[in-house]
Amino acid sequence: MTASVDAGRHRAGPAFLTSPGMRLVGKRLLLAVPIVLGVSILTFWVLNLIPGSAAQQLLGPEATPAQVRALELELGLDRPAVLRYLDWLGGAVTGDLGQSLVSRQPVTDLLGERLAVSGELVVLAFVISLGLAVPTALLAAHRPNRLFDRISMVVSITGLSVANYVLALLLVLVFAVQMAVLPAIGFVPLSQGLGENLRSMALPAAAIAFPLYCFYTRFLRGDLVDQLQGEDYVTTARAKGIGPWQVLVRHAFRNSAFGLITVVGLNLGSLIGGTVIVEQIFALPGIGQLMLQAINTRDFVVVQACVVVFAVVAVLANLLADLLYAVLDPRIRYGSR
Amino acid sequence: MRAHDDVLAGAGGVQESHFPALSGPESGFPELPADGETLLEVRDLRVRFSRRGRHVHAVNGLSYRLEAGRMLAIIGESGSGKSVSSRALMGLLPSTATVTGSARFAGTELVGMTEAQMRRRRGADIAMVFQDPTRSLNPTMRIGTQVVEAVRAHADLDRRAARRRAVELLSLVRMPVPEQRFGEYPHQLSGGMRQRVMIAIALAGEPRLLIADEATTALDVTTQAQIMELLVELQHRLGMAVILISHDLGLAASYAQDVLVMYAGRGVEHAAAETLFAHVRMPYTRALLGAIPLLEREPHTLLPVVPGQPPDLSALPAGCPFAPRCASADEQCAVDPPLTEHEPGHRWACWHPVPDAPAPDAASGDRS
């Protein structure tokens, strides 16, 4: 009797790919297509609204109208915007993002090296901020409103109210100028050794990581305290007679982690945008720096590519968070009744 | 998953095949206690919550005695301090609470214990099952892991032994196919099955007292009866005392040996169940029971609403706290009546006890 009841139950394993979690991710992936398309159309349209032709900008104010016209023809700028967009889209789908108007190099080549630099920066900032935020939040939530919690609160609020570039300049002042332990600017590629590479990345990564660290700490500490004070399963855990750290880490943190994953996913998307200013300050050859240069030279093809890359990264980061969530949360993994 | 509960309901009485012999010497459960041995003695227990200078007096001089192996029902309106007074016994109150008075468990004073001392006793001396089995289990953890954690909290067992013990506990609470259920998550179980898991967790430390705080309130009537049967059975098999906190008078009358009625954070009437329901003395208990004799009630009747407002626990007036709502109240009630044993085994706190109702046959004659 009980066996027949159990035979009807669905189990994990082979059914994983058709699980509700996977369906959710599939839906998100479908949604990502119109988002990236929309961003690319909007960027194309806005770039076209900017007064003055790109050819005029490229040739400078002394160029004759005939010269400008010739360049426009050469670059295909005389064709209607819709057709030019469709051309671009056709190329983009096959992995060809066109040529830089200025250097005439393929945009994908330009992006390649720079994405690696920005990617390293983001990953470093992300690892530093989360790696420090989790233990800080656990310690703070262990004894809420006591000394450690208060100090971490003050640090976090300060960190959240200081602008990114101010922090970057402060870091340069302290570590590069006063103590002279880290380089202020310049980038050492990984090929010249991990140590030197990390030293050149330390200050920019810290400048991005610190506000994130503050934010994650605040968020996680708050959620942990809410779980500890408001959730019945915490009372059950305490009533078992297990220790406070076990209650905190095995029970409260396990549940708070889901909220954190969502926040990190949302954040990771905007993080790549946050690199623009920091790369500029520390003269890192990342994608943010590339985009600022391209805007200055009216290299619209490159600007367009950078914006689309930002959008794709943001969408992928959110998708990754959903995926993690689906893999980790049993309620999604196995579906709810 | 309701089907599982029905399976058990259909099976009727005890299914011996479902459980290993757990009350034998190897189980580690205590021997059945001698009759009349005091397990818990609560004396003048008080709990005060303080927040921003405001005080809520949730428990105000609660006193009762519980013998080993018995089931005591604590009943009373919502807010009368049933949950707070029992959580105080396990040190499970928030830091805003101040507990004073005395609660001796098997001779050991619980009030004033440090958190570390209290932790070693939680689950091992006193365990608790809560109202909402959905919220009381960790949704992100397999139920087996949650039971194993409770097992290992008090016994120095390796993984495999702890797992074996956890499966035993799940069979003890009559979880069908416990080995399979072990790896499932709480949301995959029915409410009744979740509450069985909660009971298995509570039993893991072999407690001598199990507090069931409205443990069946969130369940449907059939499941409720099954869980109650299980609790009674465990009480007898394991020689464990049970405090049954409930809104359900039918439950208190049918399962408990003793009944304590609480009002405004104190006991107002306390007796063996038959005595109390046959000879209600305290007007508040009378109001709780309503005018209809208990036998005439549908099973699982909820407490009727008593007219008037429960007292403000942040500003309790002097005198009997029930006086403002009591038809028999007079100037004498300005003096607080103590909870005293007026008749053998029957204690109440009232200056104007209700006299016995007319003889049962006269009453039934009136109705026909």
Ligand SMILES: Nc1ncnc2c1ncn2[C@@H]1O[C@H](COP(=O)(O)OP(=O)(O)O)[C@@H](O)[C@H]1O
């Ligand atoms: N954490 C708390 N802070 C302040 N007051 C509380 C707290 N918990 C319970 N109380 C108050 O204590 C009183 C008794 O509550 P409780 O024991 O839960 O009642 P019940 O008899 O319904 O179980 C209620 O008035 C309630 O508002």
Ligand SMILES: [Mg+2]
């Ligand atoms: Mg309650």
